[in-house]
Amino acid sequence: MAPKPGVRLFAKLEGQNPSGSIKDRIVLAIVEGAERRGLLRPGDTIVEASSGNTAIALAMVAKQKGYRVKVAIPRGVVPSVGDILETYGAEVIWCEPRSGLKGAIDLAQQLAREHGYYPLSQFSDSMNMDAHYRTTGLEIVQAAPEVDVFVVGIGTGGTLMGVGKRLREHNPNVRIVGVEPRLGERLQGLRSLEEGFMPPLLDLGQLDGRFLVDSPSAIGMARAIVRAEGILAGVSSGATMEVALRVANGMEKGNIVVMFADGGWKYLPARPWDAAEAGVKALDETHWW
Ligand SMILES: Cc1ncc(COP(=O)(O)O)c(C=O)c1O
Known part of the structure; x- marks a missing residue:
């Protein structure tokens, strides 16, 4: 897909992680950080708000380590997220779609306060960016030749901050480009x-x-x-790729690394291609990335 011979595009395929997204890294790092500080013991309940991937990663890590999980999720995420979570044995608490992810975050915090659950807090725990500095960023530096541009979606900002720090240490001139959904659009992640x-x-x-x-x-x-x-990537990968191509068109030569944060499998039951063709309403009712 690279538009010119001098510009090379490398995708970081995070859908290959055990629960299917980049979030396996941060959930494991946050949970183990809390264990080291004596804040979590087997049998405890962890609560988190998520539009999908973090919840799924948490459900997996919690099963392996013996924790219970409750996740607050805004209605409107692709339905397979709920099915996957229930399959892993997590308890799903559906939130009003109007209050969005912010409403889900508030509910998770309230549950933590009222019941003494451990709040995972992916938006504020520094282990989030630390995991990306130690693992994702290091892997990119080791696998890719000199990186000139890194294109990354912004959710918690953890990937951007952690990988960005690692890449800058390696090449101070690297350009870090962030990708956001257009205002008002629900783009999952x-x-x-x-x-x-x-x-x-x-x-x-x-x-x-x-x-x-x-x-x-x-x-x-x-x-x-x-x-x-032949890469079945998620919808946020479509967004980062779109931006990577815009950046590539403005360059003569160089290497671009583009983040593909998850695979496309879990989005298929929501029939994204049909929704895109059906127009704005069908799209607005779903969190896509
Ligand atoms: C599919 C997807 N893309 C991108 C992101 C953004 O990553 P980060 O939270 O590290 O900014 C997330 C998570 O928030 C995600 O689930």
Whole structure:
């Protein structure tokens, strides 16, 4: 898919992780950080708000380590997320779609206060970015030749901050480009900073550029990736790829690493291609990335 011979595109395929997304890394790091500080014991309950991937990763890690899990999820995430969570044995608490992920975060915090559950807190626990510095970023440095540009979606900002730090240590001139959904669009995993919620881990000073992508473009690009490259990537990967191609078109030569945060499998029952063709309403009712 690279538009010119001098520009090479490398995708980091995080859908290959055991529970299917980049979030396995941060959940394991946060849980083990809490265990080291004596805050978690087997049999405890962990609570978290998530639009999908973090909840699924938590459900997996918790089973392996002997914790109970409750997740607050806004109605409107792709339905297979709920099915996957129930299969892993997590308890799902569905939240009002209007209050969005913010409403789910508030509910998770309330449950933690009232019942003494351990709040995973992916938006504020520094182990989130630390996991990406130690693992994701290191793997990119080891696997890819000199990286000139890194294109990454912004959810908690953990990937951007952790990988960005590692890449900058390796090459101070690397450009870190963030991808956000267009304001008001529910794109699963990512969020528009214009919505008024600034993820506490995110330092905008670490960004060299920010691009917005709408849902139809993200979904259309996810389909183009599987058709052209045989990689079934998730909808946020369509968005990051869309931006990687915009950046590539403005370069003569160089290496771009683009983050594919999850695989496309769990989105298929929601029929993303049909929704993109059916238009705005069907798209607005679903969190896509
Ligand atoms: C599919 C997907 N893409 C991208 C992201 C963004 O990653 P981060 O939270 O590290 O900013 C997430 C998670 O929030 C995600 O689930």
